[in-house]
Amino acid sequence: MRHTAVLLLTTITFSFGCIAFYKTAEPPQEIIPAASQAGKHWIESTLARLTLEQKVAQLISVWTPGRYYPLTSEQWRDMERLVAEKKIGGLVLSMGEVYEYAVQINRLQRLAEIPLLIAADFEYGAGMRVHNSTTFPRAMAIGATRDPRYSYEVGRITALEGRALGVHQNFAPTIDVNNNPKNPVINTRSFGDDVKLVSEMGAAFVQGTQVGGMIATIKHFPGHGDTDVDTHLGLMTLNRGKATYDQVEFPPFRAAIQAGAMSVMVGHIAVPAYDTAAGIPATVSPAITTDLLKKRLRFNGLVVTDAMRMRAVASRYAPDEAAVLAVKAGTDMVLMPADPDLAIDALVAAVRRGEITEQRIDSSVRKILAAKQWLGLERNRFVDVDLVAEVVSSKDHELLARQIARKAVTVLGNTNSILPLPRVDGRKILDMVISDTEDPTDGRQFHAMIRGRHPNLGFAKVDLRSNSAEYDSALAGARAADLILCQLHFYARSGEMTGFVNQRQKEFLQQLLGLGKPVIAIAFGNPYVVMEFPKPDAYVCAYSDAPVMRQAVAEALFGEEQAQGKLPVTIPGVYKFGEGVVYPKQALRRGLPEEVGFDWEGVRKVDDVVETAIRDSAFPGAVLLIAKDGVIAHEKAYGAYNYGLYAKRVGPQTMFDLASVTKVISTTSALMRLVEEGKIKLDDPVVKYFPQFGEKGKEKITIYNLMVHNSGLPAWRRFYEFCSTPECVLDSIFASPLIYRTGDSTLYSDLGLITTGKIIEKASGTTLDRFVDSVFFKPLGMNHTMYNPPKHLWGRIMPTEVDTFWRKTGKAVLGTVHDENAWVLGGVSGHAGLFSTAPDLVVLMQMLLNGGTYSGQRYLKAETIRLFTTRQSEKSTRGIGWDTKNPTRSWAGTLLSNKTFLHTGFTGTSVAADPERNLIVIFLTNRVHPTRASGKINEVRPKLHDAIVRALDKTHP
Numbered sequence: 001m002r003h004t005a006v007l008l009l010t011t012i013t014f015s016f017g018c019i020a021f022y023k024t025a026e027p028p029q030e031i032i033p034a035a036s037q038a039g040k041h042w043i044e045s046t047l048a049r050l051t052l053e054q055k056v057a058q059l060i061s062v063w064t065p066g067r068y069y070p071l072t073s074e075q076w077r078d079m080e081r082l083v084a085e086k087k088i089g090g091l092v093l094s095m096g097e098v099y100e101y102a103v104q105i106n107r108l109q110r111l112a113e114i115p116l117l118i119a120a121d122f123e124y125g126a127g128m129r130v131h132n133s134t135t136f137p138r139a140m141a142i143g144a145t146r147d148p149r150y151s152y153e154v155g156r157i158t159a160l161e162g163r164a165l166g167v168h169q170n171f172a173p174t175i176d177v178n179n180n181p182k183n184p185v186i187n188t189r190s191f192g193d194d195v196k197l198v199s200e201m202g203a204a205f206v207q208g209t210q211v212g213g214m215i216a217t218i219k220h221f222p223g224h225g226d227t228d229v230d231t232h233l234g235l236m237t238l239n240r241g242k243a244t245y246d247q248v249e250f251p252p253f254r255a256a257i258q259a260g261a262m263s264v265m266v267g268h269i270a271v272p273a274y275d276t277a278a279g280i281p282a283t284v285s286p287a288i289t290t291d292l293l294k295k296r297l298r299f300n301g302l303v304v305t306d307a308m309r310m311r312a313v314a315s316r317y318a319p320d321e322a323a324v325l326a327v328k329a330g331t332d333m334v335l336m337p338a339d340p341d342l343a344i345d346a347l348v349a350a351v352r353r354g355e356i357t358e359q360r361i362d363s364s365v366r367k368i369l370a371a372k373q374w375l376g377l378e379r380n381r382f383v384d385v386d387l388v389a390e391v392v393s394s395k396d397h398e399l400l401a402r403q404i405a406r407k408a409v410t411v412l413g414n415t416n417s418i419l420p421l422p423r424v425d426g427r428k429i430l431d432m433v434i435s436d437t438e439d440p441t442d443g444r445q446f447h448a449m450i451r452g453r454h455p456n457l458g459f460a461k462v463d464l465r466s467n468s469a470e471y472d473s474a475l476a477g478a479r480a481a482d483l484i485l486c487q488l489h490f491y492a493r494s495g496e497m498t499g500f501v502n503q504r505q506k507e508f509l510q511q512l513l514g515l516g517k518p519v520i521a522i523a524f525g526n527p528y529v530v531m532e533f534p535k536p537d538a539y540v541c542a543y544s545d546a547p548v549m550r551q552a553v554a555e556a557l558f559g560e561e562q563a564q565g566k567l568p569v570t571i572p573g574v575y576k577f578g579e580g581v582v583y584p585k586q587a588l589r590r591g592l593p594e595e596v597g598f599d600w601e602g603v604r605k606v607d608d609v610v611e612t613a614i615r616d617s618a619f620p621g622a623v624l625l626i627a628k629d630g631v632i633a634h635e636k637a638y639g640a641y642n643y644g645l646y647a648k649r650v651g652p653q654t655m656f657d658l659a660s661v662t663k664v665i666s667t668t669s670a671l672m673r674l675v676e677e678g679k680i681k682l683d684d685p686v687v688k689y690f691p692q693f694g695e696k697g698k699e700k701i702t703i704y705n706l707m708v709h710n711s712g713l714p715a716w717r718r719f720y721e722f723c724s725t726p727e728c729v730l731d732s733i734f735a736s737p738l739i740y741r742t743g744d745s746t747l748y749s750d751l752g753l754i755t756t757g758k759i760i761e762k763a764s765g766t767t768l769d770r771f772v773d774s775v776f777f778k779p780l781g782m783n784h785t786m787y788n789p790p791k792h793l794w795g796r797i798m799p800t801e802v803d804t805f806w807r808k809t810g811k812a813v814l815g816t817v818h819d820e821n822a823w824v825l826g827g828v829s830g831h832a833g834l835f836s837t838a839p840d841l842v843v844l845m846q847m848l849l850n851g852g853t854y855s856g857q858r859y860l861k862a863e864t865i866r867l868f869t870t871r872q873s874e875k876s877t878r879g880i881g882w883d884t885k886n887p888t889r890s891w892a893g894t895l896l897s898n899k900t901f902l903h904t905g906f907t908g909t910s911v912a913a914d915p916e917r918n919l920i921v922i923f924l925t926n927r928v929h930p931t932r933a934s935g936k937i938n939e940v941r942p943k944l945h946d947a948i949v950r951a952l953d954k955t956h957p
Contacts, residue, residue, distance in 0.1 A: 032262050032301055032370045042378045043369045046114060047362060055358075056347040058089035058365045059327065061119060063307070063336040066096025066104060066129060082340055083111040089368050090117035092307075092336055093167065097131050098392055102383040105166030115377035117368065119169035119217075119335075123189055124546070125154065125401070126161040126392065133161050134397040139174055140527070141408035141543040143191035143201055143568030144580075150404045151191070151201040152208035157397050159212025164391035166383040168375045169215040171265060171304075175202035175252040176225035181528040181572060184500075186224055187492035188525065188543045192568030193225070194577055199252045203259035210260060215371060218256040220267030220306060221293055222282060223249030227269065235281060235312040237270040245273060254297060262371065263302040264293060266331065268312035281313055284322065289330035302367050307336040314338055320346030328356060332364040398548075399594055405552035410541040410565030411581040418483075418518055418537045420559030421454070423587055423855045424781040428456045430481035432474060432512070434505055435463035435489040443487045445547070446524070449554040450485075455781075462508065463489075471508055478512055484519045485557075486512065486536065489545065491525035501532040509533035522553060527567075530574050539575070541567065559855055560589030560630075585630055587855040588846050593951070596628040602951025603634055609944045614639040618936035619908055619925035621650035621798065625838035626948060627846060627920040635838065641798055642812070642929060655784055655797040655835050656924040657818050659905030662834035663753045665785070665844060666772045668881030670760045671707065672864050673775055679763040682707070682880070689759045690730075696737045703759060705742055706752035707880045708872050712738035716750040720806060720820035729825055730758060746876035750821065750831040753881075757830020769828045780843050780854060785836040788827040789815055797835060798926040800907055805932075812929060818907055832905075838922040845913050845920045848901075869901035869913075885912075891938065892921075893946035895956055908937050912945065921948060 035043060050058070062082055069075045082088050091108065093101065109116055120129050127135025136142075136154045155173070162170060177198050178190035191201040202218065209216035222245060227236040253264070266289050268281040275287040282288040283305045293299050305326050308314065313322050323334050323343035327350075337343040350356045372378065411419055421429075431450065433443030440463075447459055458481065460474040478484055486509075490500060501509065513519055513534040521536040523529055524545040530536070540556070542549040555561035566580040593603045610622055621639030625632060637654065640647035658665065674680040682704040687694040693701070698712075705711040713736060719729045733751050740747070757768050764771045769787040777785045789797060799812035806820050807813070817823050819832035827833050847854040848869070851862035868880040877884045885892055885900040892902055892912050896919075902912035908927030913920045923944060927937040950956050 032367060032374055035370060035373050039373045039378070043366060043373055046369055047365055050365070052351060052358060052361070053344065053348055054087045055361050055365050056344050056351070057087045058114070058368050059331075059333055059347065059361070060088045060323075060337065060340050060343055061090035061092055061117065061304070061333050061335045062088055062340050063092045063094060064108075066093040066101045066120075068096075068100045068104065079108065080111055083108055083116065084113075086341070086344060087113055088116075088340065089114070090119060090169075090333065093118060093120045093129065095129055095131070098133055098165065098388060099385065101130050101165045101167075102385050102388050106382050106385070109166070109381045112381075114369075115372050115381035117169060117333075117372055117375075117377075118167045119171060120162065120167045121172065122158045122162055122167070122170045123172040123174060124544070125158050126165065126167075130165060130392075133165070133392045134158075134401055135546050135548070136401045137405050137408050137546060137549055138188040138544040139191045139201070140178070140188040140568055141549065141565075142404060143197055144410050144541070144543065144565035145404060145407040146197070146566055147407065148200045148204035150400075150407070151204040153400055154404070155205040155208030155216065156212040157208075157400065159209045159214035161392045161397070163213050164383070164388050167214070168377070169217060169263065169371075170209055171217045171219060172209070173202050173205040173216065173218060173256075174220070175199075175218050175256055176220055176223055177248050177252060178225045178569060179248065180226040180228060181531065181569075182228045182500075183225065184228065184492055186227070188527070190225060192577070193570060194568065195248055195251050197568060199255035202252045203255045206256045206259045206261045210262065213375070215262045215302070215375070216256075217263035217265050217302075217304060218253060218261045219265035220269070221253060221264050222267070222269070222271055222274070222288055223253075224267045224269060225249070235268065235270055235279060235316065237272065237279065240273060242273050245271075250297070257297060257299050261301065262374075263304060264299055265304050265306055266293070266329075268306050268310055279316070281316075283308075283313060283331070284317070284325035284329050286329045294330055302332050302371055303330055304333040305331050305335050308334060308343075309336055309338040319343055323347055324350045324355070327360070327364070332367050395592070395594060395600070399592060401548045402551065402591075402595070405546070405548040406555065406561050408543065408549070408565045409552045409556040409561075409563055410567050411556065411563040411583070412539040412541065412567065412575045412579055413535065413537060414581040414583075415518075415537040417583075418520060419540075419557060419563070419581075420583060420586055420856060421557055422857060423453060423558055424779055425454065426456070427482035428458065428480065429454055429483045429485060430458045430460060430477050431485045431487065432478060433459075433461040433463075433487040433489065434509065435461070436491065436500070436502070436505075437489070438464045442489045442545075446487060446545075446550045446554065449550055450557065453554065453558050462505070471504070475508070475511055478515055478517065481517060484512065484515075484517050486519055486521040488521055488523045488529055489525060490523070490529045491545070500526070501529055506532050520557070524549070524553075527569065528571055530571060535574060538581075541565070555589050559583070559586030561585055586853065588627060588630055588632055588842065590635070591631040591633055593626075593633045596631050596633050598628070598633055598951045599954060602947070602954070606634070606944065606947045606951055607636065607638075609940065609947050610636075610638050613936065613940040616936060617643070618934065618940050619927040620647070620929055621654075622908075622923065622925040623650060623652060623654060623656070623838045624944075625652075625842050625920075625922040627842050628952070629918050630846065632839075632842065641926075650798070652839060653784065653796065653837050655789065655793065655837050656909055656926065657798070657800050657905075657907045658834045658836055658909050658924075659819060659832050659907040660750075661903050661905040661909045661911055662832045663830065664882050664903045664911070665836065665841065666768065666834050667753055667757050667760065667830040668707070668868060669776055669844065669860075670764070670768065670772050671703070671756060671881065672860050672868055674760060674763050676861055676864055680759065686755060686759065689762050690734065690755075692731075692734045693755070695734055698738060701742055703756060704880065706749075706756050708746070708876070708878045709748050709752060710743050710746045710873075710876070710878075711749065711752050712740045712742045712744075713747075713749045713751040714739050715747055716821070718820070720824045723824050726825045729754065729821065746873075746878060753831040754821070754825070754829055757828075760830065767828060768830060776844065776859060777840075779857060779859070780847065782836070782840040782843055785834065785840045787833045787835070789835050791815065799929050800926055801928045801932055802930040818928060838924055841911055841922050842920055845911060845922070849913055849915060849918060849920065891941045893942040893944075893949070895946045895949035895953075904941075906932075910941060917949075917952065919948075919952070921945060
């Protein structure tokens, strides 16, 4: 049974009809929802049968690895003793794998007389602790989206995955207001430094978590945002007045409590404003845990400590003393004591000597049992391992993580509109990585992502291992570059006091920015590092190095996705809260079908159409590329180059002879550009360029007539049978009589496009292939689109017909044009001859759908494109060069809109663009191999295009 709802991520919609986030009125009397009569009976009967030692043990939650360890190991035997004999109340799981987690939890639950409360730190998804589960962007990135619905969904999905793994309590969200840029431990774990923003996001996360069936634990009370000490390493004393706490630290906690948070974690922070005793951590302070949290903020739920082995507590108190003080302060569960046995014994002794009453222990045990009962653990404490794969890291969850990442990327500054970067650019770019670790992989994953996006990209890296020679080499590389991308990998890691620039790195950054080169700095961790060096031309905040954030940054850098994040903090002296440059999407990106509304089962049916056609010998191989809303949603290669047993498999970059698709990709595009430049007019008579064309009544034929196929010229002639030169072909066209009066009918004619190609050459002053290559193909990065491909590329080109027809070689035509007339014309013609790939063609098609722009460059005017791609007459479907979809009978099926412009090629190729759906379909085959005799593709094309629309729109039967 599926546990996750499909998210409509194109226009992300969530059901928040009764959710007001943190704006509910008063908190309920009991934060943990009241149990049913049966539930209350289980709670009371369980409590009644426990000994004092067993009650106290319920207050203890012990750390354990999430990974597998054998039953004979010391770790397992110790855990077995604590669970089965001591009867501890819960476990805090650390790192592990998906199935290790589930199996380990089941093993431990079998040992427990009372179900264990399993907790984990899943601040940014289960992926924070469980490899191969969903990793979301950090809280600060969610803050940058300004959308609390994302926070809600992260909480909900994390809960779904956690519960599927057997985890019941999430030590999240972190609702500390990160108002100290030097905070070494909170940093990007916070939603930001704005009270209202943190309150909204925190409350939404709480609600999502608990709707997903997991207990949310807000932390770190009374507020850990304005610290510059890591409590893993020492105690921080916050010398702030009560008014500051009321205005800054408490509102997010109030909001989360009002939203129904069932648990609060108290931090190891000394707060003299509320406890005047010197150096007393809040964890062991009754004034803070009981008087402030429980009484003043009216929190009645489960209170837990932060990890008790952290040095802020462990350096001041012995494990037994710390546990007793925490419970006396008002804590219900003591997390991760350094010595669980000692903690249990100390608490029992404290009760027996009257320091703590047994009623006080009972109160906490009731809360713990009520939490377990709310989770349904009294009915079933085990994980169904068979269901794990249905929930954990599902595609829906991954899609949401990607969408949040794209909304979160924050671009600041952007001097001279340096971003987005064009995909095709003559500049030399250096990708410079600066890291606060010794990890050799830092920055390399991102470099791999952008390497294919720019043709001239270098790489350099300095980190904590680097010596002076390596710094000098990196600086020399920067001097030779035209532009520098500077990856900053500085992370605030708990217990390590990292995340900041050291002196050597600071000097290097100052040298780098002093070169006078444009610099784009990318903070893949701590966004505050920019305070340590001169302001770059653009500063990009990713807030983490999570894979989804790396991908989102790469997309934003090259205009494949809109940059729209807003800075959720102030970076003193550099950038203000709320800043963020917005620029529109300008180029294609790759994505998943579901991101743009395709149904996965529908896409599988699309694949079935092509695979069935190959089995039916309609063609040996094909490439299909579908783009929607500027996203390459489906790109797949099928079959092989030929029908041989060991034939080479087709790949996405396989090149095809386009045949008549040349007419639109090359000739029509060239004509549009020359018309815009005023070098050609559509109503120019052909005789203006070739006077001899006027023979036999053709003197009034215009270029427009040639392009809409109503000139009266024949469809084609076998010039190859009597011509051996381009001049002969052209003379034969000039001498051709009309077969109908110009304008009276429509007949698709190669002769008209051959002639137009020659007109383009006269008007442009160069050959057709050179003109389109310089004006369109090279600037657009269409590096595998060309006439007469060189021999070193022939191994990537699909073979066409085994020539027994004209050339009579008995071999498949390979690397040279299949069309015989185009071959006589030297392989370069207005009607055929072009070779290309699906990834190249989709770029030009997207440029047309964009209204003539791509990657920040304008190639054509929108009105020119509209003119050429619009039907010109009620008598015909023809546009100018382009064809349009026949509303009643079309090779592109019946479901594409009537505004679709398209074209096919004799070799089995086709391109189509539907402006209404913002949809592009590139379908390339070599259907003429081994012979042109088969016409099965005529049945395949309409089925394919209708299947694509059905995959997008289920309303079509």
